[in-house]
Amino acid sequence: MFSKAILPLALLAASASALSPPVKRATCSGGQTTANEACCVWFDVLDDIQENLFDGGDCGDEAHESLRLIFHDAIAFSPALTAAGKFGGGGADGSIMAHSDVEMQYAANNGLDDIIEAQRPFALKHNVSFGDFIQFAGAVGSANCNGGPQIQFFAGRSNDSQPAPDGLVPLPTDSVTDILNRVGDAGFSAVELVWMLVSHTVAAQDTVDSSIPGTPFDSTPKDFDAQFFVETMLNGTLTPGSSLQPGEVLSPYPGEFRLQSDALIGRDSRTACEWQKMIADRANMLQKFEQTVLKLSLLGFDQSTLTDCSDVIPTATGTVADPFLPAGKSMSDIEAACSATPFPSLSAVPGPETSIPPV
Ligand code: HEM
Ligand SMILES: *[C@@H]1O[C@H](CO)[C@@H](O)[C@H](O)[C@H]1NC(C)=O
Ligand SMILES: *[C@@H]1O[C@H](CO)[C@@H](O)[C@H](O)[C@H]1NC(C)=O
Ligand SMILES: *[C@@H]1O[C@H](CO)[C@@H](O)[C@H](O)[C@H]1NC(C)=O
Numbered sequence: 001m002f003s004k005a006i007l008p009l010a011l012l013a014a015s016a017s018a019l020s021p022p023v024k025r026a027t028c029s030g031g032q033t034t035a036n037e038a039c040c041v042w043f044d045v046l047d048d049i050q051e052n053l054f055d056g057g058d059c060g061d062e063a064h065e066s067l068r069l070i071f072h073d074a075i076a077f078s079p080a081l082t083a084a085g086k087f088g089g090g091g092a093d094g095s096i097m098a099h100s101d102v103e104m105q106y107a108a109n110n111g112l113d114d115i116i117e118a119q120r121p122f123a124l125k126h127n128v129s130f131g132d133f134i135q136f137a138g139a140v141g142s143a144n145c146n147g148g149p150q151i152q153f154f155a156g157r158s159n160d161s162q163p164a165p166d167g168l169v170p171l172p173t174d175s176v177t178d179i180l181n182r183v184g185d186a187g188f189s190a191v192e193l194v195w196m197l198v199s200h201t202v203a204a205q206d207t208v209d210s211s212i213p214g215t216p217f218d219s220t221p222k223d224f225d226a227q228f229f230v231e232t233m234l235n236g237t238l239t240p241g242s243s244l245q246p247g248e249v250l251s252p253y254p255g256e257f258r259l260q261s262d263a264l265i266g267r268d269s270r271t272a273c274e275w276q277k278m279i280a281d282r283a284n285m286l287q288k289f290e291q292t293v294l295k296l297s298l299l300g301f302d303q304s305t306l307t308d309c310s311d312v313i314p315t316a317t318g319t320v321a322d323p324f325l326p327a328g329k330s331m332s333d334i335e336a337a338c339s340a341t342p343f344p345s346l347s348a349v350p351g352p353e354t355s356i357p358p359v
Contacts, residue, residue, distance in 0.1 A: 053119065075186055149224060196292045201226070217262065
C-alpha cells in the first residue's frame with residue numbers, strides 16, 4: 001500500500017528535477033539579478049526614468065500619460081484593414097514615436113506630444129526600440145501608483161515601423177458600438193474593454209476641455225483603486241469647465257471630469273455588469289488589467305520571439321482605500337445599470353462635498 005503511493009511521488013520528484021532547466025540567472029553590472037542577460041539594459045533605463053522622467057518614482061502626469069501612450073501605440077492594429085488589402089498598423093511597434101510627425105496629427109492622439117518628446121531621448125540614449133520603451137515606461141509608471149499593477153514586460157520589438165493609419169484609436173465621442181467594433185477588430189471582447197479601462201482610475205484630461213487641464217476622471221488619480229468605476233456611475237449634475245465639450249458629459253463632483261465614452265460604457269447592457277464587478281474585487285480588477293495590458297503590449301508581435309524582462313518592473317507600494325462614495329454623496333446618486341446584480345453597497349466619506357484638486 002505505502003510503496004504504491006510513494007513510488008509515483010518519488011518518480012515525479014525525480015523527473016521534475018531532471019526536467020527543470022538549470023537556474024541561469026544573469027547578474028547585471030549594477031548588481032541586480034534578472035532571468036536573462038538581455039534584460040540588464042532595462043535596469044539602467046529604470047533608474048534613469050524613475051529619476052528623470054517620473055520625478056523620483058511618482059504616479060503623476062508623466063506616469064499617467066505613459067500608460068495612455070501604451071494604448072495609443074498598440075491599438076493601432078487592424079486585421080480588418082489588412083484583410084481589405086490596406087496597411088493595418090503594426091500594433092505596439094513604437095510607430096507613434098517614430099512617426100510622431102504623422103500620428104500626432106490624429107485627433108485621438110491629442111495631448112500625447114509632450115510625453116512622446118519627453119520619452120524619446122531616453123529611448124535613444126539607452127539604444128532600445130521605441131516600441132519596447134513605450135511598453136516599459138507604461139508598466140513602470142503604473143507601478144508608481146499606489147496599489148499599482150504588475151504589468152509584465154517583454155523586450156525585443158523591432159524598431160522598424162510605418163505610420164499607423166488614422167481612425168484606429170477610439171475617441172470619447174464614439175458610440176459604444178463603434179468602440180466595441182474597433183477594439184473587437186484588434187482582438188478584444190467587451191469585458192476586455194472594461195478591463196483596459198481600469199487605466200482611467202489613474203487619469204486626467206488636458207485637451208477635451210483645454211481650459212481646465214489636469215481635471216481627473218475620479219477623486220483618487222494616484223491610486224489604482226476602483227473609484228473610477230464608482231464615480232462614473234454617480235448621477236452627472238455639473239460642468240467642471242465653463243461649458244460641455246464634445247466627448248464630455250456632466251460630471252458628478254466639483255473638479256472631476258467625465259468622458260462621454262466612459263459614461264456610456266458604464267451604462268451599456270454589454271459592459272455594465274463587468275463595470276460594476278470591478279468595484280467588488282480589487283485583486284480581480286488588477287489581475288484582469290494586467291492580463292489585458294499584456295495582450296495590448298503584444299499586438300503585432302509574437303510573444304515567443306520576445307524576452308521576458310518582467311522581473312525588472314518594480315513592485316508597486318502604497319495602499320488604497322476600499323471603494324467609497326465621495327463626501328456628500330449617497331447610494332441614491334448611483335445610476336446602477338447592471339440588471340443581473342445589485343450595485344455594491346458603499347458608504348460615503350463623512351463631511352461636506354469638496355472640490356478635487358487638479359493633478
Ligand atoms: C474607449 C477607449 C478609450 C477612450 C475613448 C479614451 C479616451 C481618453 C481621453 C479623451 C483622455 C483624455 C486625454 C487628454 O485630454 O489629455 C484619456 C486619458 C487617459 N487614458 Fe484613455 N481612453 C480609452 C481607453 C484607454 C485605455 C485602454 C488606456 C490604457 C490602457 C487609457 C489610458 C488613459 C490614461 C492613463 C489617461 C490619462 C492621461 C493623463 O492623465 O494625462 N485609455 N483617455
Ligand atoms: C529607432 O528608430 C529611430 C528612427 O525612427 C532612430 O532614431 C533610433 O536610433 C532607432 N533606435 C534603435 C535602437 O535602433
Ligand atoms: C543600437 O542598437 C542597434 C539595433 O539593436 C544596433 O545595431 C547598434 O549596434 C546599437 N548601437 C550601439 C551604440 O550599441
Ligand atoms: C440626478 O440629478 C438631477 C439634478 O440634481 C435630479 O433632478 C435627478 O433626479 C437625479 N437623478 C437620479 C437618478 O438621482
